[in-house]
Amino acid sequence: MAQQGDETRRNGLAIALLLPIVLVNVGVFLYPVLNLLSTSFKEALPGGGIGTEFTWANWSTLVQDRFYMEALLRSVLMSLLITFLTLLCSYPIALYLHRSSGQWRTFLLVLVVSPLLTSAVVRTYGWVAVLADTGLIKNGLEQIGITLPFRLVYNMTGVVIGLTEILMPYMILALLAGFGRLDPRCEEAALTLGARPIQAFWRVVLPLTAPGIALGCLLCFVLAVSSFITPRILGGGRVFLLATEIYDQAIVTLNWPAAGTLSILVLVVFGLSLILYTRALRAFD
Amino acid sequence: MEERKPSWLLKVTVTVLFVFLLVPVLVIVPLSFSGENTLRFPPDSWSFRWYGELWSNDRMWGAFRTSLVIGAVVTVLTILIALPAAYVIVRLKVRGSELLYNLFTAPLLLPTIVIGLAILIIFASVGLLGTRLGIALGHLVLTLPYALRILATALNALAVTVEEAAASLGAKPLTVFRRITLPLIAPGLVSAGALSFLVSFDEVVVTLFLAGPEATTLPVEMFRHLESRSDPLIAAISVLLISLTLAVVLIVHRSIGFSTSFTR
Numbered sequence: 001m002a003q004q005g006d007e008t009r010r011n012g013l014a015i016a017l018l019l020p021i022v023l024v025n026v027g028v029f030l031y032p033v034l035n036l037l038s039t040s041f042k043e044a045l046p047g048g049g050i051g052t053e054f055t056w057a058n059w060s061t062l063v064q065d066r067f068y069m070e071a072l073l074r075s076v077l078m079s080l081l082i083t084f085l086t087l088l089c090s091y092p093i094a095l096y097l098h099r100s101s102g103q104w105r106t107f108l109l110v111l112v113v114s115p116l117l118t119s120a121v122v123r124t125y126g127w128v129a130v131l132a133d134t135g136l137i138k139n140g141l142e143q144i145g146i147t148l149p150f151r152l153v154y155n156m157t158g159v160v161i162g163l164t165e166i167l168m169p170y171m172i173l174a175l176l177a178g179f180g181r182l183d184p185r186c187e188e189a190a191l192t193l194g195a196r197p198i199q200a201f202w203r204v205v206l207p208l209t210a211p212g213i214a215l216g217c218l219l220c221f222v223l224a225v226s227s228f229i230t231p232r233i234l235g236g237g238r239v240f241l242l243a244t245e246i247y248d249q250a251i252v253t254l255n256w257p258a259a260g261t262l263s264i265l266v267l268v269v270f271g272l273s274l275i276l277y278t279r280a281l282r283a284f285d
Numbered sequence: 286m287e288e289r290k291p292s293w294l295l296k297v298t299v300t301v302l303f304v305f306l307l308v309p310v311l312v313i314v315p316l317s318f319s320g321e322n323t324l325r326f327p328p329d330s331w332s333f334r335w336y337g338e339l340w341s342n343d344r345m346w347g348a349f350r351t352s353l354v355i356g357a358v359v360t361v362l363t364i365l366i367a368l369p370a371a372y373v374i375v376r377l378k379v380r381g382s383e384l385l386y387n388l389f390t391a392p393l394l395l396p397t398i399v400i401g402l403a404i405l406i407i408f409a410s411v412g413l414l415g416t417r418l419g420i421a422l423g424h425l426v427l428t429l430p431y432a433l434r435i436l437a438t439a440l441n442a443l444a445v446t447v448e449e450a451a452a453s454l455g456a457k458p459l460t461v462f463r464r465i466t467l468p469l470i471a472p473g474l475v476s477a478g479a480l481s482f483l484v485s486f487d488e489v490v491v492t493l494f495l496a497g498p499e500a501t502t503l504p505v506e507m508f509r510h511l512e513s514r515s516d517p518l519i520a521a522i523s524v525l526l527i528s529l530t531l532a533v534v535l536i537v538h539r540s541i542g543f544s545t546s547f548t549r
Binding site (some may be wrong): 010011013014017018020021024025028029030031032034035036039048050068085089090092093095096099108111114115117118119120121122123124126127128129130132134135136139140162165167169197222223226228229231237246247250251256259260261263266267270 | 324327379392404523
């Protein structure tokens with residue numbers, strides 16, 4: 001009897017302690033997101049209004065409008081390219097970090113993590129200063145008599161360069177986590193058995209670090225598809241992507257059902273990449 | 286066994302890549318001392334004029350104050366809400382703890398642009414749009430998962446036997462929590478608080494959807510400024526922001542050590 005009373009008291013205490021977080025989570029996250037999903041099946045009324053009748057109209061507009069389909073395709077292709085470049089730039093750093101040790105390793109690790117603690121707006125502005133027509137690269141090249149015939153920023157080039165750098169810390173950390181299973185003795189064994197360093201890398205190191213690569217790629221792809229601040233500024237409003245369209249529909253056009261529909265599209269891309277990731281992981285094992 | 290030395294090729298590649306990784310932050314500091322009217326790097330002349338411009342820019346200062354206030358409020362609320370939740374999930378182990386933990390950390394899985402839009406539509410109908418309260422609530426959704434994770438890890442690492450010893454010596458549950466549990470998870474509290482403040486202070490996307498003319502934060506104002514101009518004013522603000530972040534990190538480092546607080 002007493003034990004049952006204890007149990008009830010315990011549950012009562014648990015509910016009381018959980019109440020605040022449940023209120024915030026349900027009120028400001030769960031309900032709004034579910035509501036957003038239903039919004040995409042409602043009619044858009046002028047001035048940010050949302051109708052009450054069920055309709056497929058937003059989806060049929062989306063599928064028939066070439067502009068949106070191109071934005072979707074552009075988002076996915078751009079994010080794939082960025083993911084690949086991020087992997088290419090991060091792998092050597094992660095490998096070097098994995099092989100170094102002590103204070104030096106800690107110092108480099110702090111350097112890798114520190115950009116994560118800097119606002120995306122600040123880092124994006126840094127890239128404007130580097131890539132602009134009067135910025136570090138073009139200005140520097142002109143001092144030695146070279147004039148680049150193309151712009152480096154306010155177009156897709158700028159977005160790809162900026163996002164690649166901004167996503168590198170995530171990739172490096174994911175790769176490092178995956179390198180845990182890389183025993184240096186495996187590589188040494190391959191080398192002793194007569195493999196050339198390149199062969200040892202392709203046949204031993206790379207396959208062993210594949211899970212880390214997959215995790216980093218998933219993370220970077222997902223972050224690239226949904227990134228908004230960097231594409232907006234480094235794209236100069238001329239690079240149309242899913243995320244920038246969501247913002248435009250929500251804030252400028254005030255067509256919330258359309259913005260909601262595009263959001264679901266982003267979530268579908270998220271889901272598909274997650275499925276691909278789990279498939280890849282299973283293939284490695 | 287002899288340790289494998291990285292080849293010179295790897296060293297050169299890594300150096301170049303580190304320059305790539307750090308260059309956007311590195312150019313900002315000298316750029317903030319530019320004497321030019323517009324963005325030019327390297328500048329032809331140097332001055333403190335952009336810090337002067339920043340000093341007299343009421344819009345940015347107002348936004349900075351709002352960011353500080355919202356950051357502080359969000360930090361306190363995050364700890365007050367996440368600590369009891371972490372306690373229930375780790376210590377009381379009620380049925381469905383696992384499920385609750387996943388639900389409470391779920392916001393980290395969704396893109397902020399979707400979360401921002403979802404909250405925008407709800408807040409528009411209840412009049413929270415463009416208010417500080419609304420922005421703070423939006424930030425809470427993003428800070429709570431981090432804090433919950435850090436605090437749950439800290440509580441998990443703390444042996445139950447220590448708490449049981451205190452209880453067996455006659456301490457009431459609340460006394461055990463206040464005198465034993467709380468001091469022992471202090472490092473977790475500090476890093477959860479610092480991270481919550483930094484997340485709230487740096488947040489742009491969700492805030493962009495929720496901000497209005499009456500309530501706006503510094504990153505949002507910087508973004509809006511950058512949409513039309515790219516003058517060195519933003520560099521001056523950025524140096525200020527980087528210094529602030531550095532200060533927070535140093536405080537955390539002083540109290541618990543950088544590596545234990547961020548690599549965990």
